[in-house]
Amino acid sequence: MRLILRDDPAAVGEYTANYICKRINEFNATPQRPFVLGLPTGSSPIPTYKVLIRMVKEGKLSFKNVITFNMDEYVGLPRDHPESYHTFMFREFFSHIDIPPSQVHLLDGTAADLIGECANYEALIRSVGGIELFLGGIGEDGHIAFNEPGSSLKSRTRIKTLAYDTILANARFFGNDITAVPRMALTVGVGTVLDSREVVVVVTGQRKALALSKAIEEGVNHLWTLSALQHHPWALIVADGDATLELRVKTVRYFRSIERVQDEVEAHHAELRARGVTAGVGGSLGVAGLLGHGSYSSNEVQGALVPSGLEDV
Numbered sequence: 001m002r003l004i005l006r007d008d009p010a011a012v013g014e015y016t017a018n019y020i021c022k023r024i025n026e027f028n029a030t031p032q033r034p035f036v037l038g039l040p041t042g043s044s045p046i047p048t049y050k051v052l053i054r055m056v057k058e059g060k061l062s063f064k065n066v067i068t069f070n071m072d073e074y075v076g077l078p079r080d081h082p083e084s085y086h087t088f089m090f091r092e093f094f095s096h097i098d099i100p101p102s103q104v105h106l107l108d109g110t111a112a113d114l115i116g117e118c119a120n121y122e123a124l125i126r127s128v129g130g131i132e133l134f135l136g137g138i139g140e141d142g143h144i145a146f147n148e149p150g151s152s153l154k155s156r157t158r159i160k161t162l163a164y165d166t167i168l169a170n171a172r173f174f175g176n177d178i179t180a181v182p183r184m185a186l187t188v189g190v191g192t193v194l195d196s197r198e199v200v201v202v203v204t205g206q207r208k209a210l211a212l213s214k215a216i217e218e219g220v221n222h223l224w225t226l227s228a229l230q231h232h233p234w235a236l237i238v239a240d241g242d243a244t245l246e247l248r249v250k251t252v253r254y255f256r257s258i259e260r261v262q263d264e265v266e267a268h269h270a271e272l273r274a275r276g277v278t279a280g281v282g283g284s285l286g287v288a289g290l291l292g293h294g295s296y297s298s299n300e301v302q303g304a305l306v307p308s309g310l311e312d313v
């Protein structure tokens with residue numbers, strides 16, 4: 001797992017959007033081979049959505065060949081309800097980008113057969129080859145999607161009863177009327193998230209600080225479902241300063257140092273490329289593995305570029 005630290009939510013959004021943009025552009029998606037992106041709701045991803053929208057408007061990014069699957073939806077809220085996740089996603093994101101609406105998928109919390117709806121969602125994800133990158137946020141209790149504490153870490157898309165703390169936290173979107181907040185939701189499972197090839201989670205604000213420390217400084221625990229990411233081969237958390245308040249200084253320094261070394265590797269890489277050094281497979285990888293999948297890492301030992309097979313996650 002990697003932890004990227006930025007000062008504030010805007011900087012987290014900038015980093016995360018750039019990261020997603022790079023992934024989508026590198027993928028070279030086509031109608032036959034679309035990029036499959038998992039998406040969250042909540043206030044945490046909004047800065048990321050804003051930057052992605054800007055990138056589309058500037059012509060740096062297109063969602064024409066992207067298929068999306070949202071993480072969750074309230075049970076019982078019609079799609080056009082102002083607080084449904086369907087409404088949220090179109091208001092905050094989909095209406096502002098070039099994605100064809102037919103490529104957008106959200107669970108239907110009003111389906112007559114909710115169990116069937118969840119099974120179909122899983123089948124649909126499988127039918128498009130699985131999710132390439134799942135972007136997520138977390139709740140204060142460390143839930144990812146609506147996988148509340150105690151969720152099976154192998155769970156699939158299903159109906160979930162919301163924790164009382166989550167109902168309280170989300171009451172702000174329902175005029176602070178706790179009784180108006182739905183008690184149940186449909187959500188992708190922890191297993192569904194873990195099956196995606198890459199997971200990126202944004203964590204901002206002091207309210208999330210305890211959850212972040214539980215998820216990355218302690219063991220895997222169903223009471224903090226984000227901690228399941230420790231089992232994912234390619235997970236990235238992007239957090240702001242406030243979200244680090246419960247982390248040990250040592251943890252923060254460690255992840256900062258990893259990023260610093262990565263920057264050095266990238267600078268070295270750029271220098272080698274400028275000198276016309278071409279990629280070749282070396283023996284010892286030196287500091288290889290600090291760059292993203294499919295990119296090249298510099299081999300300090302041989303002074304040559306080597307394809308990065310290792311990942312520092």
Ligand SMILES: N[C@@H]1[C@@H](O)[C@H](O)[C@@H](COP(=O)(O)O)O[C@@H]1O
Pocket residue numbers: 040041042043044045071072136137138139140144145146166
């Ligand atoms: N189901 C959603 C989660 O997917 C989201 O991560 C969480 C945090 O929301 P916020 O980012 O507004 O704190 O809210 C809800 O519980």
